Amino acid sequence: MKDKEQYSIGVDLGGTNIKIGLVSKDGKIVKKDKVPTNAGSGPESVVSQIKLSIHNILRKNDKKIKGIGIGSPGTVTLKGGVVEYPPNLPGWEKVRLGDIISKEFELDTYVENDANAAAIGEMIFGNGKKLNSFIMVTLGTGVGGGIVFKRKLFRGEHGSAGEIGHMTIDYSAGKCNCGSFGCVETFLGNHYIINSVRKKLPENMHSSIWKLIDNNFERLSPRVVQQAAEEGDSFAKQVINDLGFYLGCCLASTADLLDISTFIIGGGVAGFGKPLFHAVEKAVETRVLRSIQERVKILPAKLRNDAGIKGASALVYYKLGDI
Amino acid sequence: MKDKEQYSIGVDLGGTNIKIGLVSKDGKIVKKDKVPTNAGSGPESVVSQIKLSIHNILRKNDKKIKGIGIGSPGTVTLKGGVVEYPPNLPGWEKVRLGDIISKEFELDTYVENDANAAAIGEMIFGNGKKLNSFIMVTLGTGVGGGIVFKRKLFRGEHGSAGEIGHMTIDYSAGKCNCGSFGCVETFLGNHYIINSVRKKLPENMHSSIWKLIDNNFERLSPRVVQQAAEEGDSFAKQVINDLGFYLGCCLASTADLLDISTFIIGGGVAGFGKPLFHAVEKAVETRVLRSIQERVKILPAKLRNDAGIKGASALVYYKLGDI
Numbered sequence: 001m002k003d004k005e006q007y008s009i010g011v012d013l014g015g016t017n018i019k020i021g022l023v024s025k026d027g028k029i030v031k032k033d034k035v036p037t038n039a040g041s042g043p044e045s046v047v048s049q050i051k052l053s054i055h056n057i058l059r060k061n062d063k064k065i066k067g068i069g070i071g072s073p074g075t076v077t078l079k080g081g082v083v084e085y086p087p088n089l090p091g092w093e094k095v096r097l098g099d100i101i102s103k104e105f106e107l108d109t110y111v112e113n114d115a116n117a118a119a120i121g122e123m124i125f126g127n128g129k130k131l132n133s134f135i136m137v138t139l140g141t142g143v144g145g146g147i148v149f150k151r152k153l154f155r156g157e158h159g160s161a162g163e164i165g166h167m168t169i170d171y172s173a174g175k176c177n178c179g180s181f182g183c184v185e186t187f188l189g190n191h192y193i194i195n196s197v198r199k200k201l202p203e204n205m206h207s208s209i210w211k212l213i214d215n216n217f218e219r220l221s222p223r224v225v226q227q228a229a230e231e232g233d234s235f236a237k238q239v240i241n242d243l244g245f246y247l248g249c250c251l252a253s254t255a256d257l258l259d260i261s262t263f264i265i266g267g268g269v270a271g272f273g274k275p276l277f278h279a280v281e282k283a284v285e286t287r288v289l290r291s292i293q294e295r296v297k298i299l300p301a302k303l304r305n306d307a308g309i310k311g312a313s314a315l316v317y318y319k320l321g322d323i
Numbered sequence: 324m325k326d327k328e329q330y331s332i333g334v335d336l337g338g339t340n341i342k343i344g345l346v347s348k349d350g351k352i353v354k355k356d357k358v359p360t361n362a363g364s365g366p367e368s369v370v371s372q373i374k375l376s377i378h379n380i381l382r383k384n385d386k387k388i389k390g391i392g393i394g395s396p397g398t399v400t401l402k403g404g405v406v407e408y409p410p411n412l413p414g415w416e417k418v419r420l421g422d423i424i425s426k427e428f429e430l431d432t433y434v435e436n437d438a439n440a441a442a443i444g445e446m447i448f449g450n451g452k453k454l455n456s457f458i459m460v461t462l463g464t465g466v467g468g469g470i471v472f473k474r475k476l477f478r479g480e481h482g483s484a485g486e487i488g489h490m491t492i493d494y495s496a497g498k499c500n501c502g503s504f505g506c507v508e509t510f511l512g513n514h515y516i517i518n519s520v521r522k523k524l525p526e527n528m529h530s531s532i533w534k535l536i537d538n539n540f541e542r543l544s545p546r547v548v549q550q551a552a553e554e555g556d557s558f559a560k561q562v563i564n565d566l567g568f569y570l571g572c573c574l575a576s577t578a579d580l581l582d583i584s585t586f587i588i589g590g591g592v593a594g595f596g597k598p599l600f601h602a603v604e605k606a607v608e609t610r611v612l613r614s615i616q617e618r619v620k621i622l623p624a625k626l627r628n629d630a631g632i633k634g635a636s637a638l639v640y641y642k643l644g645d646i
Contacts, residue, residue, distance in 0.1 A: 007571070084614075085614070109380040111558045132480070133479075133480050133545070137358070145580075146578070147580075149479075151475075154472075154581075156456075156472075156582020156583055157455070157456050157582050157584065157618075158582055158614075158615075158618075159580050159582070160612070160614055160615070161582035161583075162579065162580065162582075163580060163582075163612060164479055164580060165579055166579040166611070166612055167490075167576035167579060168572050168573070168575065168576050169492075169493075170492075170493050170495070171492050171493055171568075171569070171572040172493070178612055178613070179610070179613070180609070180610035181610070221535020225486070232492070233535055239536055240371065242416075244573055245494075247492040249491050252491065252503065253489070253490040253491050253576070254580065256486040256487075256489040256490060257468075257470075257484065257485065257486060257487060257490055257577065257580070257581075258477075258479050258484050258580075259478070259480050259481055259482070259483045259484035259485075259486075260479055260480055260484075261480065264480065266559050283493055285505070287491070287502070288501035288503070289479075289483070289486060289489055289501055290501070290502070291398055291407075291408070291484070292481075293336075295480075296483075299508055301474070309434050
């Protein structure tokens with residue numbers, strides 16, 4: 001029987017590594033691999049590495065493959081699977097990645113922006129399985145997002161919708177990498193969290209963070225803050241509470257604008273867990289319009305490890321309407 | 324020939340008056356009327372007044388009527404034209420307004436939230452005629468909005484999408500009527516503008532606003548600020564510039580989230596004209612993601628007087644897919 005099951009290949013194209021997996025229809029990775037992206041060597045080299053990774057996965061394969069899904073940084077045009085100007089991949093302008101891969105392997109290939117792929121992953125395999133509409137939020141180096149409305153991805157006019165991280169929550173606050181000011185990413189991006197903790201630590205000499213980092217600021221990380229909070233450190237708890245508040249401000253705006261009131265939150269920073277989710281929930285409920293208040297749901301992402309591979313592989317089932 | 328032309332009835336249900344018109348397919352009002360809403364007397368009385376207004380318009384009518392469109396405050400469920408908890412209409416819970424009116428007049432009746440109706444009005448009769456996607460923003464007592472994506476209204480999960488006025492641009496700023504803080508409406512709503520000018524006037528003793536209001540704060544209005552700005556008053560010009568900046572912050576967030584980059588701005592406060600639009604444009608272009616920057620368009624609404632009636636009447640053509 002097992003031979004009749006269908007599988008898809010998920011490719012998670014990152015700035016450092018290409019992660020790839022063979023994924024079953026119920027979202028289990030049965031084989032996986034990782035190759036360096038070689039981003040510095042330019043687009044042709046990256047495309048070669050993607051091909052290499054797929055060849056690796058297909059070697060000695062006896063499974064029936066339904067298609068290939070690729071999650072990529074940058075803006076993606078669905079027709080041709082064209083990836084435009086992906087950040088962290090220098091030298092790229094426009095690459096017809098979908099067409100190239102599809103031709104090479106004679107398999108249907110679907111390319112999507114990585115945050116959108118994460119949303120599709122949660123919809124097909126994760127906590128969005130039974131949801132009609134939700135907003136996916138990924139907390140990591142940056143703050144990304146994807147909008148699912150009535151089981152369809154809302155991509156906007158040119159496929160770049162969902163950039164929740166660049167919504168302003170304080171127009172006069174710090175400058176963001178994007179050029180604007182006070183984007184929610186300037187409050188919740190990994191580096192911003194670390195910088196902000198670093199600044200405030202000297203006023204919190206009793207915080208257990210000092211011991212955890214052995215007085216060495218280089219060792220500061222969201223993980224350390226979490227550990228301190230779990231040990232009961234009140235400064236660390238306050239940091240997490242503040243982060244939840246900032247994110248909640250942004251999600252309340254989003255819910256008011258879109259009348260979509262369920263959020264799925266994933267990515268490394270989401271590892272702060274319940275205290276973070278509780279603070280987000282409180283802020284959204286306090287700030288959202290009354291007509292939406294009772295419907296607000298803040299859920300953790302289900303896909304954690306290999307969420308990138310699984311999200312990319314889910315594109316195949318999503319695109320075929322075979323969910 | 325004229326008898327063969329088709330018309331629709333547009334009903335603009337407000338807290339004080341019901342405005343109604345007979346509107347031609349190219350958006351011209353050929354007959355109009357106004358009756359008091361009698362909001363204080365409760366929903367049954369309001370429904371009677373709506374019926375009365377329609378009877379008035381239909382008296383001695385020899386035109387072919389395609390249907391009735393009603394723009395109403397509150398959240399509207401399309402099936403049955405159910406209006407829920409409209410602000411400014413005390414005592415309403417849920418009223419099946421569409422069904423009631425359709426039965427009374429034996430005409431297809433379409434009910435929609437008033438901000439959404441304004442968006443449809445611009446799409447069918449106004450500056451959105453040739454646009455695929457745009458965001459309608461109405462500046463008045465409050466700040467409202469409607470999202471048009473691929474010539475369809477984006478209504479969200481329960482029909483209340485588009486509440487752009489309650490997006491936060493400064494999470495720690497003033498309290499909004501909605502219960503949240505720093506909503507863009509707390510910077511641009513009519514009353515907020517007046518209060519803010521009132522507070523700042525004593526520091527601007529040379530402003531020509533003093534003369535225009537004859538030193539009487541009761542006479543302050545957006546119109547007075549506009550007049551002063553037109554006379555070259557630098558304080559008034561700064562006020563308008565600031566308003567444009569605040570709105571621009573919010574629209575940049577909206578464009579990043581939705582990847583929709585055209586905005587049509589209407590309502591009384593939009594009367595500040597070019598200086599306002601220029602400031603909005605500048606702020607959006609400075610703050611929006613680079614991939615969207617070059618596409619940003621800020622347009623004035625075309626429908627001004629009777630925009631409410633025209634927007635409501637446009638619902639008939641929109642719903643019938645007859646655009």
